[in-house]
Amino acid sequence: MIFPQPQLLLVDDSPLNLKILLEFLPECDYRCTTAQGGQQAWDMLAAEPDRFHAVLLDRVMPGMDGMEVLRKMKQHDALSQIPVIMQTAASTQQQTLEGLQAGAYYYLAKPFDQATLQAIVDAAARDHISYLEVRQDLRRTTTTMRLLESGTFRFKTPEEAKNLAMLLAHAYPDAERVVTGILELTLNAIEHGNLNIGYKEKSRLIEEDKLEEEIAHRLSSPPYSSRVATAKFSRLPHELSLHITDQGNGFEWQKYLDFDPERAFDTHGRGIAMANKISFDTIEYRGNGNQVVTVLRLEEVTQAVAV
Numbered sequence: 001m002i003f004p005q006p007q008l009l010l011v012d013d014s015p016l017n018l019k020i021l022l023e024f025l026p027e028c029d030y031r032c033t034t035a036q037g038g039q040q041a042w043d044m045l046a047a048e049p050d051r052f053h054a055v056l057l058d059r060v061m062p063g064m065d066g067m068e069v070l071r072k073m074k075q076h077d078a079l080s081q082i083p084v085i086m087q088t089a090a091s092t093q094q095q096t097l098e099g100l101q102a103g104a105y106y107y108l109a110k111p112f113d114q115a116t117l118q119a120i121v122d123a124a125a126r127d128h129i130s131y132l133e134v135r136q137d138l139r140r141t142t143t144t145m146r147l148l149e150s151g152t153f154r155f156k157t158p159e160e161a162k163n164l165a166m167l168l169a170h171a172y173p174d175a176e177r178v179v180t181g182i183l184e185l186t187l188n189a190i191e192h193g194n195l196n197i198g199y200k201e202k203s204r205l206i207e208e209d210k211l212e213e214e215i216a217h218r219l220s221s222p223p224y225s226s227r228v229a230t231a232k233f234s235r236l237p238h239e240l241s242l243h244i245t246d247q248g249n250g251f252e253w254q255k256y257l258d259f260d261p262e263r264a265f266d267t268h269g270r271g272i273a274m275a276n277k278i279s280f281d282t283i284e285y286r287g288n289g290n291q292v293v294t295v296l297r298l299e300e301v302t303q304a305v306a307v
Contacts, residue, residue, distance in 0.1 A: 006053040006125035010034045011041040011069065012087075013061040021056065024114040025121065038064030042072055049078035054124040056108070059088035059099070067102060074103040081131060083124035087112075093261045100259035105274070107264040119207065123267035131180055138166050138179055145170035153231045156194070157219060161186035161229075168233060172240060172296060181279020184271030185244050185292055186231065191215065193246030193290055194227035199269060206267050239281075242294045250288025257283065 008030050010021045018034045025032055033052075035041035038061050045052070055073075059066035066086060073079040086104035088095070089111075096107060106124045108117065148171045155164050165186055169179035191197045195218045197205070205211040218224040232243040256272040263269045276283045280294040 006030055006121070006129070007051055008032045008121065008125070009041060009044060009052045009055045011038065011055065011061075011066070012058040013037050014058075017058070021117070024117050029118075030121065037061055038066065038069045042069055045069075045073065045079055045082075046076070049076065052082060053128045054083045054085060054106075054121060056085045056087055056121070057104070059086055059095075067099070070099070070102050070104055081128070083128050085120055085124050096261040096264050097259075100261060100264055105259060105264075105270050109265060119267050120265070123206075127270075134162065134166065134179055134183060135176055137162075138169060138175055141166050141170060143170050143175075148233060148235065150234045151232070153233075154228050155186065155231065156190070156228050158187060158190060158215060161190055164231060168231065168242065171233060171235070173298070178279045178296065181275030181294070182242065184275045185242075185283075185294070186229065188271060189229040189244050189246035189248075189290075189292075192251055193248030194229055195219070195224050196248055198251075202268060203266060238298050240296045240298065243291065244294075245291045248290050250290045253285040253289040253292075257285075 006029075008025065010018055010025075010032055011034075012018050012021070013036055015036065018036070022032055022034070033044065035044055041055070041057070042064060045055070057066045057069060066088070070084055070086070073082065073084065080103075083106055084104045085106040085108050086099045087108040087110060088099075089109070099107065106120055108120050145167060153164055153168075155161055162183060165179055165183035168182055169175040172178045191202065192199075195215060197211075197214065197218075202211065205214050227247040229244065229246040232245075234241045234243075253272070256269065257276050259270065259273045259277075272283070275294070279296075281297045282295045284293045284295075285291065286293065
């Protein structure tokens with residue numbers, strides 16, 4: 001792993017299951033803490049809300065079950081952003097959908113092997129550490145973007161997408177709410193749009209730890225090297241609009257706007273849905289999918305901040 005050693009909370013009422021998890025998650029890669037049951041897990045989380053990078057949560061437990069722990073986390077300001085990996089033998093599509101709607105964006109079906117467990121844990125921890133880094137960088141950047149009425153920005157690389165996301169986020173009333181959404185959409189414009197990295201190919205590259213290498217290769221190779229993406233920001237009387245366009249062939253965007261139970265066990269593919277659910281009031285893809293328009297209504301933000 002290329003990111004800092006993740007701190008994990010493993011929650012299961014079965015000592016045997018916890019022992020298996022600890023054996024599958026080597027100490028050199030992860031720092032693990034265990035909780036036998038939902039109540040003990042919640043007490044740990046509430047006491048140290050900034051401690052963990054991910055929570056592996058058994059769904060079915062006596063007393064406070066996994067779904068109740070998840071709901072309490074999502075209602076807590078500091079804990080709401082921590083990724084929850086729901087581990088369960090109850091993996092019907094409806095049950096998975098219930099977990100996704102409650103905020104468990106990562107799933108692990110029992111029984112699982114070590115490679116599958118590590119891939120899902122890596123994905124969840126990587127995403128959260130990336131969020132923490134962006135949030136930290138965001139607090140160091142300027143807030144004068146609140147004065148921006150309109151602007152057009154061009155970007156080509158993931159680093160430029162990150163810098164642009166942090167810059168534009170400050171044009172919004174709640175920068176931390178929108179920054180990850182802007183970043184996900186701008187990265188999508190580069191990776192899937194301009195660089196034509198498909199969903200299955202990205203899965204393989206992540207598994208082989210070659211995604212960054214492939215991105216760098218395509219950025220320097222025709223025809224991808226000449227492609228740019230644009231982001232157009234507009235401040236209107238009652239809303240903020242962001243229009244992102246890439247020069248790719250588009251994609252089947254319809255199935256990515258919501259969390260799909262069929263992709264709940266994958267190591268990626270949540271970004272657009274999270275932007276749609278968390279960061280903006282509406283997201284609209286146009287044409288073949290190489291254009292996306294986001295809207296944040298100012299009246300709702302003002303009311304939320306007032307409350």
